[in-house]
Amino acid sequence: SSGINAEYGYSKFNTWEAIEAELKRLAEERKDIIRLDSIGQTYEGRELYLLRMSNNITEKITKPVVLIDAGIHAREWVSVSTCLYIINRLIENPADDYLIDAFLDSYDFVFFPVLNPDGYSYTWTDDRLWRKNRSPSNGSDCVGVDLNRNWDYEWGGEGTSSYPCAIDYKGPAPFSELETTAVKKWIEAHKQKVVLYLNFHAYGQLWMTPYGYSTAKPSNEEEMLKYSKIATDALASFRGTNYNFGPVYTTIYPASSISVDWVRGAENILIAYTYSLPH
Numbered sequence: 001s002s003g004i005n006a007e008y009g010y011s012k013f014n015t016w017e018a019i020e021a022e023l024k025r026l027a028e029e030r031k032d033i034i035r036l037d038s039i040g041q042t043y044e045g046r047e048l049y050l051l052r053m054s055n056n057i058t059e060k061i062t063k064p065v066v067l068i069d070a071g072i073h074a075r076e077w078v079s080v081s082t083c084l085y086i087i088n089r090l091i092e093n094p095a096d097d098y099l100i101d102a103f104l105d106s107y108d109f110v111f112f113p114v115l116n117p118d119g120y121s122y123t124w125t126d127d128r129l130w131r132k133n134r135s136p137s138n139g140s141d142c143v144g145v146d147l148n149r150n151w152d153y154e155w156g157g158e159g160t161s162s163y164p165c166a167i168d169y170k171g172p173a174p175f176s177e178l179e180t181t182a183v184k185k186w187i188e189a190h191k192q193k194v195v196l197y198l199n200f201h202a203y204g205q206l207w208m209t210p211y212g213y214s215t216a217k218p219s220n221e222e223e224m225l226k227y228s229k230i231a232t233d234a235l236a237s238f239r240g241t242n243y244n245f246g247p248v249y250t251t252i253y254p255a256s257s258i259s260v261d262w263v264r265g266a267e268n269i270l271i272a273y274t275y276s277l278p279h
Contacts, residue, residue, distance in 0.1 A: 010088060013077045016046070016121045019114060022084065023049055030091055033057055033104065039112075040182030043135040046117040048182050053090055053111070055104040062108075065193045067269075069112035069183070070200040072148045072259065074119025074130045078277050079200035083113045108193075115179055116147055133177060137164035145171035148258050150180045153265045154213035157256030170257055183259075187267060197263045197272040204252065204276035205243045207232050210264040212248035212255035212274075220270055221247070227271065241278055248274060 008022035027036035070083035132144030142165035152174035
């Protein structure tokens, strides 16, 4: 539909309608490297888009997968913009970087550019600081579940709320929401191929490893922290931006039943990060 600011712009924030139109445009123009699918719909009927990108793209995923999602929290607009910007840079490769070609030869990049489109739309029309999705709660007038407290790993632990009006409401049950369930099904079907998971948030300049539910350590924490240091050093030298890194629990705050804990803890995808962008 022709929404407000229907034309997508890479140097501004964009409405849901403009994002949807841009994803479709990219998929139409670059069939050689892009497939756009919907993995389901939200409570309000918006599509949950998955954009996959690879050189010599095929119907089936044949390469290792780099999985990136953004916008699980509605108000964190810059996470969505960053995800679209990464997609654009991979397509355009303006500096003819041989590494980008090598990455697209070697991996399937899978993006969920907006994991919470209902909430995202609501931040444009009604409440800029809305965080949750827009599904109603039984027995309460309050709307919405915090989609990043709805994953089935240590569900409802520290840093979640059972109160439907709270911003970190965990939902009535793990995977009670259409959005988290759709992503769960996709990951469960492809987890053997996923080699890296990146979950984008804003803001804080943090590059974080699991876990958020406690100070428990994944078996390969040392490896994940080693890569965190390489990544944050590269960001500092390239952009002059200083990121802190470390486990969610001690680096930002306790947060249970978050996607990165489920991906690493339940699905055993070994390299998983949650990444809080600058503001």
